[in-house]
Amino acid sequence: MEPTKVQSEGGLNVTLTIRLLMHGKEVGSIIGKKGETVKKMREESGARINISEGNCPERIVTITGPTDTIFKAFAMIAYKFEEDIINSMSNSPATSKPPVTLRLVVPASQCGSLIGKGGSKIKEMRESTGAQVQVAGDMLPNSTERAVTISGTPEAIIQCVKQICVVMLESPPKGATIPYRPKPASTPVIFSGGQAYTIQGQYAIPHPDQLTKLHQLAMQQTPFTPLGQTTPAFPGLDASPPASTHELTIPNDLIGCIIGRQGTKINEIRQMSGAQIKIANAMEGSSERQITITGTPANISLAQYLINARFRDVAAMWNDPSSMTSS
Template identity: 30%
Template sequence: MESPDSRQTSSAEVPPMRSPSPLSSPTRENTAKNLYLRFLVSNAEAGSVIGKGGSAINDLQTESGARIQLSRNNEFFPGTSDRIIMVSGASNEILRAIESILSKLLKEFYVEDEETDPQSKLRLIVPNGSCGGIIGKGGATIKSFIEDSHANIKISPQDINFPGLNDRLVTLSGNLDEQMRAIDLILSKLAEDPNYINSFTVPYPYAGVCFAGFHGVPYVFMPPFGTAAYHGTNYGMNGNVGKYQNIKGSPTSSVTIGVADEHIGVVVGRGGRNLTEITQVSGARIKISDRGDFLSGTSERKVTITGPQRAIRAAESMISQKVASVSER
C-alpha cells in the first residue's frame, strides 16, 4: 500500500457539513466547541487514511467537516510502533470523521464475516488528568459506558518507563457500532473537562520523551489496533475488574520491519549467534524473509517480530543497535 510522506497531510480547515450527524449523542451542547480526539493506527493503516497524494484524507475532511492530522511516519506513540491520528472540530464532526476512518480500515484490513460484525480494538490517547472523569467514582461512569455501548473498555495506568509521558491509552473492543457509541460517550465526558479542552495540542507532542526502539517504518502491524501489553485495568461486560499482567500469556502482536539486505548478516550473526541472543534476551520470536523477498518497493528484507509489546520493543532496539554498529563502521 502506498503511503506518501505524512508531512503532506496537515490539510487546511474545511467548512462544516450542513447535513446533521446521523449519530445520536448523549448531549449536543458541546457540538459548537472545538474538541479533539487522538487514537493509534499502524503505519500501513495511516497510509490508507492518507491515500495516494493525500486524496483519501482530503475526502474524509470534506465529508466530515473535521480536521484530520497524523504524526509523521517516524513519530510513534512511546512504547509502540503506531502513529497518531488527531481529529479536531465539533463533536458531531469528530464522530463522523472517526466513523468514516474506522469503516475504511475495517474493510481494508479485516476479513469480513457475513454472519458477524468484525471485532477490533481501538486505542484512544487520553491525558492522565482526564481519565478520572471517564472512570468515575468507584468505576461507576466507565461501567455505565460499557452497559450503554456494549464495548469492553480498558484503561492503562501511566507508563513509568517513559518519564514525561502524561497520556494513557483507553482501549475500546467491539464492533464498529459499539466502538462508536463508546467514543460518543467518552467524547461527551471529555468535553465537560476544561483541562482537556485547554490541552489541545499537535498530533505528536512527545518531542521531549526519549525511548529506545527501532525507528524504521513498520510494514505490517497485526492485528490492526493491536493490544498493548501493559498492566491495565479491564472493565468487562460483566462489570468485573481484572488485571492484565505483563507476564507469560500477555497479549501478543507482530511487527514487520525492514532491514537492508547487506545488514541481515549482522542481525543473524555467525552461526545464528546474534539472532539467538536477541530472541533469548527479548523473549520475542523473530523470522527473517528469504533472500530476494523484500518489502514492497524496497531492497530491504522483512524481519517479523512476534510477542508481547515489551518483547517486541526490546527486540527492535537490539536489532537497531546491531544495524547502527555496522552503519557507523
C-alpha cells in the first residue's frame, strides 16, 4: 500500500511507520499509571502509538503518522527516558549521566542504505547529530528485520531519527518483510549463582535487569569461518595453521545443554568443528565451568559458533515448550 502523501507547510509530509523494540520496564514507563503517559503522547504528538500485546520481556512499539507527528512522539519518548535515567540516578549523584538509548526495528533490505557505501551514511549521521548509531549484524530471530540502536542526548536522537526517516522514505523495503515478533516470556527458567535468568532471543537475560556473565555469553561469538574455508587458502601449502587454544566460561546450569544426553551434543560439536573440546570438572564453590577449545583458528571459531548455536536452540525450546522433547 502506497503511503498517503499530504502537502503541509513544511513541504512534502509523508505517512510513515517506525517500529521500536523496548524492554518491559521501558514500555511501563511509556504507558504510565493507568495509561496516562501514552494517552498524553498520542494526543500531543498526533501520531498513532501502538504497543504489542503479550507477556514478553520485549515489546514492539509502533509509531505511525505523518513524519512531523513521528518526530514529536520520538521527542516525548526520548525525554521520558532521560527523565527515568535522572530519577534512577538521584541516589548516586557522583556518576556521569548515561545516554538515552532507543532500538529501532528496520527491514534488513533498508539497512544497506542506512549504512551507506563503506559506512559513509552511518558515519555522516553520527558526525552530524552526535548520536551513536549501530546496525546489528544479524537479523532478529525468525524475521527479516535488524535492530538499529541509537544512543545520545534526546536532541541528538531526534535529529538522528529524522535522518533515518529520510533514508527509509528514499529507499523503501525490497520484497516482503517478515516482522520481528518477540516471543512470550517463560518465567525465570535458569538459576545460576543465586541469580534467575529467562532466555530471550539468543541471550539469557538476568532478573532483575542486571547484566551479568550470561548475557555476554552469546556476545563472545567470534565471526566463524565458512565451512569451505577451513582448508588452507593456498593449494600446495599443506602446512595447516598452528593449533591455538581458546577458553570459555559457562555457568554450571547451562553446561548440560552443551554436553547433551550422554555427551551426544558435545561429541557432535567436536566432530563438526574438528576441534578438541575439554570441559573442566566443577570446582567447589564455583558456579562456572571452564571450556578449553584447541585447534586451528578455523576449528576454534566453528566450535564457538556451534556452542552459541546450541544456546540459541535451547533458548528457542524454552520459548516454545512444545519442542522440548526434541533435544
